[in-house]
Amino acid sequence: MPVRRVPPRTLLPRAACAAALLTALTGCGPFPDGDAEADGPALSAPVGVTAQAGSPTSVHVMWNRPVSTTEITGYEVYRGSVRVKELTAQQHMVDVTGLRAKTRYEFTVRARGEDGSLGPVSRRVSVRTPATVAADRSAPGRPEGLRGHVDGGRAATLTWRRATDDKGVVSYDVYQGTTKIHSVDGGQTRALLTGLRPGTAYRFSVRARDAADNVSPASDTVRLTTAQGKDEGPGTAPDDFRAATRRADGAYYIDLKWTPPQTGGEVPAYQVYLDGEQATTVMWGDSAPQGGSAYSFYIGKEEGARHRVKLRAQLPDGTWGAFSPERTVTTGG
Template identity: 60%
Template structure:
């Protein structure tokens, strides 16, 4: 998922990266490290926070995580599926400089991005009034993988510092308080999305959400390419006399790391699992409790929540019966 303020999007500069290995890189020195992230921007989100964002980096081994630096100090590390971060606990009325670096799954650290600067605004201690909610949110598809959003400005007794953009109730990005438009990229063709916008002032007061705009990207996506593959399901009898369902699958290919899955049992969502820390990139396994009854049959499938916030396609369906021998 990638959101770009329109004015910056139209004039983003390219960063040229040498083809040789980056001098002083960490981790494995063999092979080629990831390139420097491009499209990096920074915008104050409040008097004590700055929102930093960047484009996804392609890497031969895959990007394991992104590292965000304030000056020369590493302050944040986020999974490879994430292309933005809110840097908090900053000082009001202070200029800051940020860079971003990518680290691949072999531990190689790429060169830093270009420097981006942001200055936090002053804070008013007595400010307890939230901005008015943004109005007249509109949007349109901009190709099969992007949309443009437009809204009318909020008002505040001080100043609106930023606008937070939400997709399906989840904050996906922020733009500056002087922006009333954004381009959201990294979407899926033929997919319906729901966007809302909220305004924030320097004291971190957040407005209520404006109206929701529903947009569908053109094209088709049957979900086949976004479904987990090589899906297997078996039952086993544990020592306590209870049956468990053992699942194994290969994560779908996605622009980033998949951290959440949903298991469907007999046609309905039965449980969700979220991987913390470093989610598995290769074959993944999971088990959950079924009960004590022998001879119960179940149909099971699984799907992944993709980096754009939507659910991918369901895997092939498997049938299992408690107490029965595993199918060859």
């Protein structure tokens, strides 16, 4: 991806990174945030696209409405280059069936405008379906111990104990009332729900699904009310954020390290802020690291320069989470 130059104070990024990163400066990436201009693009790509295998032959694809100033009349879901689903504007998730077991698939989503034209393609997400199991008519046991807490006005976190199944749980489906709104891998017992409305009461439950597509009874229901205000809660912020400077080849660099927030999926991008202004967007390619993350960028040649740095993660719904604590570093210090 091409990199645009910025003022000398924030010559970003000339970076060495612990993972294979693609970087784009402010305005280069496809991810909108709350500071975007009110008029926005006429029709942009759907955000927060995720894909979760529900069985050896099905995948659950989810996304959020794109930023748009034109009326959206529907969505098209693609498996590779093949259109597999056409949906109304009110639908933001779908189960794609008829797939093969033990196969990797890639999905994208496009929005359709009122004139019938299609918007840009969303980011590509990949998923691998599990292996087929022998005949299995036994559903998993219900997930127990469902607990939840709100994170600010727009997010909530659910946790539960692992469900039992004779063949193994493939995924957990999260329900708001009677509507499935989210899915996470069967190895997880936590889900971060974003895009909620401030000051609103919700009822959530969880069901387990096995490789034969048997679904458990629903867990107990947890009732949560989001806080007033539109802020993201601290649970959406990167954890254990550290920053340090180093000197190399006659110049100074800032090295960042952090732990991704537990969103129930990969975090595809981060926004890095330097001295109160967004400096760069860091994006991973096909697979984001699941554990600790690191990023390094050039800051200049001046010794004794003092800088403040923080970052925030892109959430599953395409919005940006809470900021990490702000760290202060001094070159040559």
